[in-house]
Amino acid sequence: MPRRRFFIFGSAKVTDPTSILRYPEGKRYYREFHNIRRGHIDPDALKVISRLQQFGYKAYLVGGSVRDLLLGIRPKDYDIVTNAKPNEIRKIFNNSRIIGKRFKIVHVIFRGNKIIEVATARSIPATRIQAKDEEGLYLKRDNIYGTFKEDAARRDFTINSLFYDVRNETILDYTGGLQDLQNKVIRVITTEKISFPEDPVRMLRAVKFAALLDFSLHPDLIKGIKKYRKLIRKAAVARLHEEINKIFRTGQSAKIFEMLVDTRLAEGLLPTIWQELKLKPGQFNKTKLANRLKIADRMIEEHEDINTNIYYALLLHDIMQKAFEKANISKGSKAERILKAKAILEKYGNELGLTKREIDRLAVMFAVQNQFRKNKENKSWIRKFKNEDFFLEAFILYKIIAISEKDEDAIQKALFWEIGLRQKLPDAIRKTWIRALPEINDAVATKYDKKLRTTKKRKSAIGIKKKN
Secondary structure, three states, X not given: OOOOEEEEOOEEEEOOHHHOOOOOXXXXXXXXXOOOOHHHOOHHHHHHHHHHHHOOOOEEEXXXXXXXXXXXXXXXXXXXXXXXXXXXXXXXXXXXXXXXXXXXXXXXXXXXXXXXXXXXXXXXXXXXHHOOOHHHHOXXXXXXXXXXXXXXXXXXXXXXXXXXXXXXXEEEEOOOHHHHHHHOEEOEOOOHHHHHHHOOHHHHXXXXXXXXXXXXXXXXXXXXXXXXXXXXXXXXXHHHHHHHHHHHHOOOHHHHHHHHHXXXXXXXXXXXXXXXXXXXXXOHHHOHXXXXXXXXXXXXXXXXXXXXXXXXXXXXXXXXXXXXXXXXXXXXXXXXXXXXXXXXXXXXXXXXXXXXXXXXHHHHHHHOHHHHHOOOOOHHHHHHHHOOOOHHHHHHHHXXXXXXXXXXXXXXXXXXXXXXXXXXXXXXXXXXXXXXXXXXXXXXXXXXXXXXXXXXXXXXXXXXXXXX
């Protein structure tokens, strides 16, 4: 069969996977040369693979689950690739559904709403044959099915292209992914010239993987990100929003954002915010944003209630503070502050993919920040304020900002709200705050520790005055 060729940017490329793959026939690594065993794999994933094989189809564990198992990490989910078509898979599993337009895949659903994702092996995208420029490479649909070899050739990174055969516990490697995994390097399978215009979100995923796994980005990949960073905005806004949410949920957002800034991908992803915050490669750790994200990440590690709304507020805090001061918004009524905050937030809503509901909540969170500086004696007002559905998110935002800015007065006010009215300060809270206080300085930590030694001084430290 003759090789199909296409021309892009003046150079001929072949779509035959033989020209793309490091091991065109696949290199097998037997169980003696890797650490994955059947017992490490989710039983439901094994059931899906076994049932597909019983019906005469081939099926492998693939992608991130294989990567994580090799790294000794428990996979969050399991992906399976097979030569069965979606409709054929659907007939085998009554507990399944076909989803997706761009990529049709099958979700096999188990107890507890656990989902095992099954995809049909795909061919190299037709856009690589038809494309005349970068615009033509962008994948809008990709439901042309192919061989496992072709499926490996069209994946994003070598470390995500490994197949695991549960029958004989072997790894099938077409791309050199196992070696890259051992060398802790992230590399695209084709070239950045094809991979990033084809799916710009791959740039974001590369940075995220590098930060989370403590891997390095291949030099060509870094050059590719810097060259194609502006293409990231071609991706669907909803998809980018979900990718940003995933970054915030990792608990390592500061590390990921540092790499996003250093590669300049943040400039392509969030151009307005990049300009407003005056972000510069190599200097992210010196910014107020970095300090806030580090504190929030640590709070996630300590199992505190940090959600994506809080992270978006931390990201936008400097911008909102500047806008509030410029328009003197803080002196208006609560309703006025909320309306004005919404107007400002809508400017950044599309860039971040924020929903109307998220904008509404963020507007309230910013509008009530000045309320936390009021240690009122009115118990009913305090109780009512603490019972508002937005209180916890708004308070955590206030607390993180207070700690990051080393504002002693704000921290003392935050302590008041943390422990409530005239309540004994629990040791757990005291220890949490003392751990946070070194972010301010040792002298302040000592000062607060002394204040909290006796009941009388404890009340004074949290801002409760003695009644006459």
